[in-house]
Amino acid sequence: MIKLMILVFMLISFFVHPQKMKAEENLTYFPVSDTGKVLKWKRVETLLPKGKKFKVIDVETGFYFYVQRRAGSHHADVQPLTRQDTKVMKHLYNGKWSWNRRAVLIPFKGKMLAASMNGMPHGAGALDNGFPGHFCIHFAGSTTHKSQNVDPGHQLMVLKAGGKLDEYALKAEPAEVVNMFLTGLKQDDDALMQPVLRVKQEHKLWAKLHSISTIYYKTDLFHAKKYKTKEKISVDCLIYYENKGAHKTTMVFTLKRNPLTNGWEISSLTL
Incomplete structure (x- = not known):
């Protein structure tokens, strides 16, 4: 009888005082298929x-x-x-x-x-x-x-x-392409980076990019060099990796035009 009373008390306590949601738990994803109207x-x-x-x-x-x-x-x-x-x-x-x-x-x-x-x-x-x-x-x-x-x-x-990232990437100039990639990196959003990449980067590079917790850079300090068929843009960055301190580096982007769309894409990246 005592055990039964204890069990009932525990059940009542659980429903009256439910356990709090953990502060950090994995998100459940139900992606939205709709796109929004882009209004000024x-x-x-x-x-x-x-x-x-x-x-x-x-x-x-x-x-x-x-x-x-x-x-x-x-x-x-x-x-x-x-x-x-x-x-x-x-x-x-x-x-x-x-x-x-x-x-x-x-x-x-x-x-x-x-x-x-x-x-x-x-x-x-x-x-x-x-x-x-x-x-x-x-x-x-x-x-x-x-x-x-x-x-x-x-x-x-x-x-x-608004579902217009691909459209924007297709018309973007080299500096805008690089800024789109860096913004995706800073916001931890691959959806911003993928439209401007010609090929999948090697696994080690992606792992390194995804280990970045914070990145600082200035878009007005891009250093561009133009060639006949490509353009290189260097960006001085201050990067914080997970569980590590600050690291100064220069990211070098090589951009080429897609032969089918004529849009600029990142063909290689070093950091």
């Missing part, structure tokens, strides 16, 4: 005015949560609506807030809008949602607050959400 920020700003509540769907995983636009004139400053929405958002970033960009879709009147979000709370917040501040959602042509320049990472994620 000036247009989106009228569709999603301040105070508007809307759904945000992560393209990679299919996870979604709800937000409210609170501020922002150059892009949308939003906050998760509830603590549950905050929990879902943090889960998308493996339990750690991050500035990394993610491609997202926003349903609007039966259609999808292509957008990009970061995952870092900053500034002020007014909702009781367990989220210390707000975060940013960007659209085509939107800019950052301080520099009022477009953010390359956000813009590429908008194109990803």
Whole structure:
């Protein structure tokens, strides 16, 4: 009888006080097949005015949560609506807030809008949602607050959400091709790198690239050399590898035109 009472107590305790989700657990992937409409920020700003509540769907995983636009004139400053929405958002970033960009879709009147979000709370917040501040959602042509320049990472994620990465890569100039690859590397998103690679890189190189935790570089310091049939671009980088310190290096990209599409592609890479 005593054992039975203990068992009943344990079962009640489990359901009343369920175990918390681990902070870092593998994401379950339900990729979204839909693509969004790439609309300019000036247009989106009228569709999603301040105070508007809307759904945000992560393209990679299919996870979604709800937000409210609170501020922002150059892009949308939003906050998760509830603590549950905050929990879902943090889960998308493996339990750690991050500035990394993610491609997202926003349903609007039966259609999808292509957008990009970061995952870092900053500034002020007014909702009781367990989220210390707000975060940013960007659209085509939107800019950052301080520099009022477009953010390359956000813009590429908008194109990803809109299913237009291949189209962009086909028309990109060599420097834009390299920037697309580096952005994918920085955001840990192979989908940004694959469209500009002619061939699969060797396994050791990919393993090395995927071991990079952080990379810093300046797009205005690309060093280009043009040849008849190819172009080489050197980029000075500061790289942090997993469980290692900083490492200064120069990445050298060799680019050639695809004979079928005439688009620039990375044919080799050394670092």
